[in-house]
Amino acid sequence: MPAEAPTADHAVIDCAELVVRYGPLTAVDRLDLLLRAGEVVALLGPNGAGKTSTVESLEGYRRPASGRIRVLGLDPLADHRALMPRIGVMLQRGGVYPVLGPRRVLRLFSAYYDRPRDVEELLELVSLDAVAMTPWRRLSGGEQQRLSLALALVGQPEVVFLDEPTAGVDPEGRRAIRKVVADLAAAGVGVLLTTHELDEAERMAHRVVIVRSGRVVASGTPTELATTGAGESVSFVAPPGLDVDDLGARIGAAVSEAEPGRYRVDAPATPQLTATLASWLAERDATMTDLRSGRTLEEVYLDAVGGTGAGTGAGPGDGIAGTER
Amino acid sequence: MRAFSAQVRAETFMTLRRGETLLLTVGIPVAFLLFFTTVHVVPTGVRHPVTFFVPGVLALAIMSTAMVSLGIATGFERGYGVLKRLGSTPLGRPRLLGAKIVTVVLVELVQAAVLVPVGYGLGFHPGGGSRTPGSIATASLEALAVAVLATVAFGGLGLALAGVLRAELNLAVANGLYLVLLLAGGMVVPVGKLPAGLGALARVLPAAALSDGLHAALGNGASVPLEAWVVLAAWAAATPLVAALTFRWE
Missing domain, CATH: 3.40.50.300 (P-loop containing nucleotide triphosphate hydrolases)
Structure with missing residues (x-):
């Protein structure tokens, strides 16, 4: 780094x-x-x-x-x-x-x-x-x-x-x-x-x-890219196959399993959300191994080159303007 | 200057390190000279075959170095991306080309230094031995001028092929052309002994003009025919121009 x-x-x-x-x-x-x-x-x-x-x-x-x-x-x-x-x-x-x-x-x-x-x-x-x-x-x-x-x-x-x-x-x-x-x-x-x-x-x-x-x-810097849209999403790693609809209903936001065992919550990272998430997982005896606000560079990259285009704008303080057309 | 001399040293080192190049530029001409002067399989129509074959293999040597060796090496350098890489250094094309020309001349000097003594060893007498010092000097200058024009013409031809063909195809075409011009270029078979049609075609090619010129200046003691000058000069003007216009560096 x-x-x-x-x-x-x-x-x-x-x-x-x-x-x-x-x-x-x-x-x-x-x-x-x-x-x-x-x-x-x-x-x-x-x-x-x-x-x-x-x-x-x-x-x-x-x-x-x-x-x-x-x-x-x-x-x-x-x-x-x-x-x-x-x-x-x-x-x-x-x-x-x-x-x-x-x-x-x-x-x-x-x-x-x-x-x-x-x-x-x-x-x-x-x-x-x-x-x-x-x-x-x-x-x-x-x-x-x-x-x-x-x-x-x-x-x-x-x-x-x-x-x-x-x-x-x-x-x-x-x-x-x-x-x-x-x-x-x-x-x-x-x-x-x-x-x-x-x-x-x-x-x-x-x-x-x-x-x-x-x-x-x-x-942007690797950090900027990874935290782009950090206010809106949280990702965590837990056993695969959890009921994302049920979790989504509890949290009040959309939850998806991006790949087996890697989940994404489309909501800002708040203490409330972390607590809700932890207790929901505890009820199912599921251990959470990674929790982060925002995305990995890989997710940003795949998002960007995959052409979905969402949330891939330049990071703050970046020297390049107008990266989205 | 430092860049230029370093490039000349590197080009010379690489040329002399290639075994196949030495075989082509020195080995084959020497072998031809020894073989054809000893075994009289080719009707040269002259009393001393060596008088025909020394100028002939000198012509062959020039063609080998300027066209085949230079062309094939440059083609592979293009294929390997070396020429492209050199394009983003301060060396520049004029110095690269200059270094290649100097290297060709150096190799030709080595060839002459080997072939001429071997020729004398086999009984070669320029002009049949009946020449005055003045006429020998004139003939040497004429031979040198013919060699320079031919080097430019064949060098341009080699580079023109190297600049457009894939390295492997360039290798094949250069070697094919070498064989054709060897046989139809008055180097080991006098052009006069070729079938009329082929002979007429051969006379407008640079190979026959080169060997005619050298035969005249070094062999039978005559002046270089005007036709040879014209043909050589035309090729020497045309091939570098074609190479310059069509050469692709990557």
């Missing part, structure tokens, strides 16, 4: 009304995104939501159909040469000479930049010193991902784009990547990452932007 929100108020990515089309298909549909220095933002969404198209537009790989993009105040296409030395990119997969090992390819990339990071230090940072001479094609999936990450950092970038950084990485590697991302943010680097894994978004990002069909459907 990120320790704190970013302090710097300097926007390193400012993207408004971005539209990306591939022929008749609209991959990104009027997407707004703001990222400040020292901030980690996760673009979260199912496959095909437009995450990669968004990131690749910001990196200068795509020409948007319309919209305005500024990365470090520059246009990624028109100011390509000025921008490239200042950003770090991790593509979704590959992108490395198959016959070169981590040390050789990091040395090569370090020659592209004016003030590169020390190669040996980077190898250690991503724990590749033991396989520094192993050709890329013989590295494991996790090692390849960590090398891609190191390559994104070699030029001391001010903004880093990480497309699915933890895909195919084992838990230890994930922890290493999370640490690197946290250190980058602490050093004032802006980090935009994409993922379809809720857990990773929640652990790494200060702010989560949920996209579906090329649009932002919800955004």
